[in-house]
Amino acid sequence: MKVYQSHEIKNIALLGSKGSGKTTLAEAMLYECGVIKRRGTVEGKNTVSDYFPVEKEYGYSVFSTVFYAEFLGKKLNVIDCPGADDFVGSAITALNVTDTGVIVIDSQYGVEVGTQNIFRTAENLNKPILFAMNQLDGEKADYENVIHQMRETFGNRIVQVQYPLSCGPSFNSMIDVLLMKMYSWSPEGGKPTISDIPESEMEKARELNQKLVEAAAENDETLMEKFFEQGSLTEDEMREGIRKGLITRSIYPVFCVSALRDMGVRRMMEFLGNVVPFVSEMPKPVNTAGEEVAPDANGPTSLFCFKTTVEPHIGEVSYFKVMSGTVHQGDDLINVDRGDGRERLAQLFCVCGQIRTPVDELVAGDIGASVKLKDVRTGNTLNAKGCEYHFDFIKYPAPKYQRAIKPVNESDAEKLSEILTRMHEEDPTWLVEQSKELKQTIVSGQGEFHLRTLKWRIENNDKLPVEFIEPRIPYRETITKAARADYRHKKQSGGAGQFGEVHLIVEPYYEGMPAPDVYRFNNQEYRMNVRDTQTIDLEWGGKLVVCNCIVGGAIDARFIPAIVKGLMDRMEQGPLTGSYARDVRVCIYDGKMHPVDSNEISFRLAGRNAFSEAFRNAGPKILEPVYDVEVLTPSDVMGDVMSDLQGRRAIIMGMSSEKGFEKITAKVPLKEMSSYSTALSSITGGRSSFSMKFASYELVPSDVQEKLLKAYEAEQTDE
Structure with a gap:
């Protein structure tokens, strides 16, 4: 195939909520460009996009799919992204490596929470956006209402390029106000009949055309002057104005399509080929050194690997964007993320789902793939010798759902660990942690379905049975008052024995507290004379402060480290639940030692047991992790969402309206968030989304503490 230059390449992300019809639209786009001869269907499990076994099993997209089309003398690289919020990582990746986003909206349901989340991500990345209003032939399609929703949500930058003459099953024609023509289709769709606009629609068409002309002229002073002089612009001038408006995000064009019946798809493709910006026209990406890197075919060769998959009968496939220079088949590149390891790109491909077309070279801005690379992972940068670029620009959201995972057969633990490492390298939004604290392997993702997909792949692709269990909560323990204890460790078993005695006081620690002075316990006064203070920053948060208040040499200084x-x-x-303790000050003020039998182990045991006893008498409390939670939900289900949150011990911090949705902010204990993504989806029919991030540790209520203590005691008895 032809080698396309940066000024002939357009990279596009196909985005939208779950069920909006992206996969069907991708199929129609490929058909219209002649890449496929027959359109597949999601129900028939034969689409170009959803070709992984897990996608055929579930009936919708799980992974992003890269495909390309040669159209109107340009190369369009398109990444079709999953719509489910659980797989938002794919959409974030796609927006980072493409230049324009096409957001597909189901005209039966309008602007959904997922639509808004995707738009917000595109906005943060300053990516041009256009909208494809899909499923206009659906029973509940309501074009005018959805346009009203879009203006409320996305502002007055929404500009109609087309509008349908009718919605619902009768949809078969639309007015294009850019070309000022009417497009009509037979019931089978496909090639349209293009005719003049009927007189009955001319007034509306002219009004929308004028708005489109004004929006295009606003982006170029020359065009603005011409518009004021002549009152109109030529088609080419409008295209130029719209292109500039897309780049500056001052215009969001709206197109009409029925992907299922292939109506309006070719017209939208013409717009993508003629109007949306080329790679060379977009802002330059920035490397980790803060330098802008131009997509220059003659620059130093540098690739960014944005996706890796293990595909049936092929093995590992690495998808990359050429950030700079030109890469040739057989080039040796250096992986700067993997210890400068050398990688030979023995084969280069342009990809269309699982169809791979071999190519000899790819230039800056293009997207391609290679197979069976030695040690390349998602997020790696590959450079030619002498090039020092490094890219790390994709930032993923924090996980929302966690489960502990273990193999059904304990002997498979090591194999499971290797599989999980590989899965994380394929999808960085799957996080894996071997928790020393919880003594569990924790996998985290964006939702229950996200992790269920992980489990399905492990069990079906790797043939390793695994089970999910609810993860333990990383509680903390602390104290609420001062307490005193002493402990004598004495052991004699012939020869040298063990002896150590430690007297200490514990109390809650807070920043800036005064030095210890005088304590009273049981009408007895204990005066502290601090010789030195050791502050230990605990890796799990909080501090342990140890004050050496020994006088008269009761305990030799060499035994203090052991204590x-x-x-x-x-x-x-x-001592309460086996969780990490934090924020405690300890004053070691007295003790005894033996000239022969005292040693480090004796004082270590004495210190540990004295501390444990004092801790239990110091008003011990359990702390639980509390998270800041933000829920975005339609107003009609807000009451149900609020009730559910309050049932989870949530403290509602605020409520506000945001672009047609209600936003609830709350503080919620992590324990109560275990299955929240599933519950929220059930309550709202999948129309809400949420985010969460750690806020602080707070005291648990007394009834909850009592349950935790009993559960721990039972667990210890069982062991």
Whole structure:
């Protein structure tokens, strides 16, 4: 195939909510460009996009699919993204490596939460956007109402390029106000009949054409002057104005399509080929050194690997964007993320789903793939010798759903660990943590379905049975008042024995608290004389502060580190539930030692047991992680969402309206968020979304603490 230059390449992300019809639209686009001879269907499990077994099993997209089309002398690289919020990582990746987003809207349901989330991501990345109003032949299609919703949500930059003459099953024609023509189709769709606009529609068409002309002219002073002089612009001038408006995000064109019946798709493709910006016209990406990198075919060769998959009968496929220079088949490149390892690109492909077309070279701005690379992972940069570029511009959202995972057969633990590592490298939004604290392998994702997909692939592709269990909660333990204890460790078993005695006081620690002075316990006064203070920043948060208040040499200074180790033993496994303890000050003020039998282990054990006893008497409390949660929901289900949150011990912090949706902010204990993504989807029919991030540790209510203590006690008895 022809080698396309940067000024002939357009990279497009196909986006939208789940069920909006992106996969069907992608199929129609490929058919109209002559890439496929027959359109597949999602129901028939034969589409170009959804070719993975798990996608055929579930009936909708799980992974993004890269495809290309040669159209009107240009190359269009398109990435079809999953619509489910669980797979938002694919959409974020696609928007980062493409230049324009086409957001597909189901005209039966209008602007959904998923639509708004995708738009917000595009807005943050400053990407041009156009909208494809799909399923206009659906029973509930309501074009005018959806246009009203779009203006409310996205502002007055929404500009209609087309409008339908009717919606619902009778949809078969539309007015194009850019070309000022009417397009009509037979019931089978396909090639349209293009005719003049009927007189009955001329007034409306002229009004919308005038708005489109004004929007196009606003983006160029020359065009604006011409518009004021002549009152109109030529078709080419309008295209130029719209292109500039897309780049500056001052215009969001709206197109009409029925992807299922292939109506309006070719016209939208013509717009993509003629109007949306080329790679060379877009702002330049920035590398990790803060330098702009131009898509220059003659520059140093640098690739960014944005996606890796393991595909049936092929093995590992690495998808990349050429950031700079020209890459040739057989080039040796250096992987700057993997210890400068060398990678030979023995084969280069342009890809269309699972169809791979071999090519000899790809230039800056183009998207391609290679297979069976030695050690390339998602997010890696590959450079030619002498090039020092490094790219790391994709930022993923924090996970919303966690489960502990373990193999059904314990002997498969190592194999599972290898599989999970590989899965994370394929999809960075699958996070894997071997938690020392919880003694579990924790997998995190964007939702229940996201993790269910992970489980399905492990069990069906890798033939390894696994089970999910609810993860333990990383509680913390602390104290609420001062307490005193002493402990003598004494052991004699012939020869040298063990002896160590430690007296200490524990109290809650807070930043800026004064030095210890005088304490009273049981009408007895204990005066502290601080010799030195050691502050330990705990890796799990909070502090342990140890004050050495020993006088008269009751305990030799060389044993103090051993006592601190004993304290840390109990800080790492708190006396209440075995959770990490935090924010405690300990004053070691007295003790005894033996000239022969005292040693480090004796004082470590004495310190640990004295601390444990004092801790239990110091008003011990369990702290739980609390998260800031933000829910975006339609107003008609807001009451149900609020009730559910309050049932989860949430503290509602605020409510506001945001572009047609209600936003609820709340503080919610992590324990109560375990299956929230599933519950929210059930309550709202999948129309709401949420985000969460760690806020703080807070005291658990007394009834919850009582349950935790009993559960831990039962667990210890079982063991």
